[in-house]
Structure formats: structure tokens, C-alpha cells
Amino acid sequence: MNRKIPLGLLLLAAAPVVASGPRGTVPKASANRYPSHAEKDGVSVGAALLTSDEVHKTFVSEVNRCCLVVEVAFYPAKDKPQAVSLDDFSVRVVGAETAVKPSSAKVVAASIQKSAESQRDITVSPSVGVGRESGTYHGTYTEVGVAIGVSEHGSHSGSSERDRDTMSTELSEKGLPEGTASAPVAGYLYFPLTKKKNTPLQLDCVLNGNRVSLTLP
Amino acid sequence: MDPKDKRDTKPQQKIHVRLGTVSFGLGYSYFSGPYYYPYRVFGFYPYGVAYPALFCDPFGCAYPSLLNPAYSGSLAYAEDKGQVKLTADPKTAEVYIDGGYAGGADQLKTMWLDSGAYDLSLSAKGHKAFHQRIYILSRKSLKVLARLEPEEAPDAAHEKGVKP
Secondary structure, X not given: OOOHXXXXXXXXXXXXXXXXXXXXXXXXXXXXXXXXXXXXXXXXXXXXXXXXXXXXXXXXXXXHHOOEEEEEEEEOOOOOOEEEOHHHEEEEEOOOOOOEOOEOHXXXXXXXXXXHHOEEEEEEEEEEEEEEEEOOOOEEEEEEEEEEEEOOOOOOOOOOHHHHHHHXXXXXXXXXXXXXXXXXXXXXXXXXXXXXXXXXXXXXXXXXXXXEEEEEO | OOHHHHHHHOOOOEEEEEEOOOEEEEEEEEOOOOOOOOXXXXXXXXXXXXXXXXXXXXXXXXXXOOOOOEOOOOOOOOOOOEEEEEEEEOOOOEEEEOOEEEEEOOOOOEEEEXXXXXXXXXXXXXXXXXXXXXEEOOOOEEEEEEEOOEOOOHHHHHHHHOOO
8 A cells, every 4th residue: 555645644634733723923034123132042032012002903802901912032043942931931010029921822812701791882873853744644743862772791792702712713823832943933922911101011031041031111 | 808809809890882873864755545555565585495596695605616615604794793894906806715715806895704713815817825814703893905916927037037
């Protein structure tokens, strides 16, 4: 029997698994293209804190409801693969002692869904009508009305279970890929924080066992 | 229990007030005669039992080719679906969703998809293919601008490669 056929089938079967995994974003040409960057033992890291507008444009999921988004890019040294893990990152307000670890895509999606579930919309629709009737009963009439509609809990976008799965997929696929990187990788990290104006944040990450701090403007 | 903890466990309620449709109507009706029956008994009502088999609208079904199977999902409106507003250049581009042919871009300016992640691609003769991963949430609208760049003619590419 030809051995090429089972191998081909195996590759075909494995292709969707590889394709559906996290992909992250396309890393920029070098770490210094990011607003914050550092280098340690030949490994470079670049980071950028996304503004609320940028988050809105980048994601269909309403990540602004719960989290700050930081784009991180890793540039491993040549021939020295670098392990990338979410546990190696944390964000803190500059000067503060407590730090926050990034949340996984599933946790963020659940948080957004919970927020969407509790949201209710009230719609106010005024209407004006003028009419004229003729025949046995005739005359003119006018009518003025206001309709008020209150949406039900769970009717908002992002509140269904299916939406939660979709958001989880989006956040996972755009998130920083974890694993061993032998080439530059980039992606987003989601921190369950709200940023106050004029309070700079600090991103801490561990590179080859050494702690590196980047200030996020 | 600490009062602070109690406050934290209370679910957040957010209420948004927005202005709905403002309508202004002006009408005229005329009635004459002893009987008035406004509903026609006979007539053409296309959304019957045989509708899917006999008719094809741009949202409900597409015309597949032998090489490209049709997209199996429905693109018609439903309350729990999300909207995709597609603008394509050129308008004659063919639209594929998850590899299945969905229709022509000029017929699919607006389509409705179930919540999920999809691979959207467009192709047109003489143009490079356009690919985009899209995420659809229920009751949410997504605008997609697909500009297919023209392919370089083989002669032009050859000319570029030749140095004087």
C-alpha cells in the first residue's frame, strides 16, 4: 500500500487544528517600532497600550467593557527559541505594589457576556399623524403618541451563549500565542483593569528568568 | 458580612435611553358602499410551501458552480443574527464564506449570519483574492470593505524584473 496516502490524510486532518489555533497579530519589523520596548540577552519585547477607540476598531467583542488591551511582540534571539506564557506578564499602576495578570480569552468573554446581560435599552419613539376621512363619517383627525419600549434582559448583543463562544474565539485568535517561539510573535493581552487618566501603567514581563519593566504611556 | 463585599456582589444594572424612530404620517381613506372587504382571496403570495424550491432571492440561496459548493448557511435576516455590510471593489467579485460560494458581491451588500467566526473571501478575475476573518455577534453590524487589488499583467511583471 502506498504510504503517501495515509500521510496525506493525516496532514489534511491536522490542518484545521493548526489553522484554528491562536494566531495573534503580525509583529512589526522590530521591537523599537512599538511605543515601549526593551531588550535582554538578545530577546526584544515591544508593547503598546491600545486606546479605547483602537480597541473598538480592532475587536467586534466589546472588550472596553472589562479590560485594558496591550499588544505585545516578542523577538527571540537567533537560534534560541523563547518560551511565551501569559503568566510571564503583569500590569501595575506605576508606583503601586499590586499587579494584575492577564485574563484568558474565555474569562474575558464571560465577563463581557455578563456585562451585556445586565444592560437594558429604553427606546422612546414619538409619532404624529394627520388624516382625513370622507364618506358616511367624515372629517379630519390628528394623533400624537409616544411609544416607550424597554428591552428584556439578555436581548443585548453579546449576551447569548453563542455570542460568548464567538467572543472567546475572537479574543483567543487575536491573543498573544503561547508556546515556544523561534520567530517573532505578537498578539493582545487582556488585563481586567480600568485606566484612569494621567496614570501611567507599567508592564512587567519575564525574559529568560529576568524581569523587564516597560512603561505604557 | 462586610458591607463593602455586599456592595461588590450586587449585579451591575446599566440602562441606556435612546430615541427610537420618529414618525410623521399623513393618510387618506375612502369608503363607499354597503360592504368592504380589503383582503384579496386570490392572488400571488410567493412565500408558500413551494417557495424554497421555486424561487431564489439574493439572501436565501446562491448559485453554486461545480468547483465551489454553495455556502450551506442562510444569509436571510433573523432576530438573533448579526449583519454584515459588504462593500466590494469590483462589485462583480464572487463572495465565499468558509469556502462555500455565497453569491455575487453586488447581491450581498447586506447579509445576515449566525453568531460565529467565519472566513470571508472574495475573488474576481484579474484581481488578487481578498481574505478576512470575521466575527459575528447577534444584533450587531459589521462593515467590511473589500478592495481587490488588480493583478499585475505577466508582461508588466516581466518588464519590472528586467534591468537596463
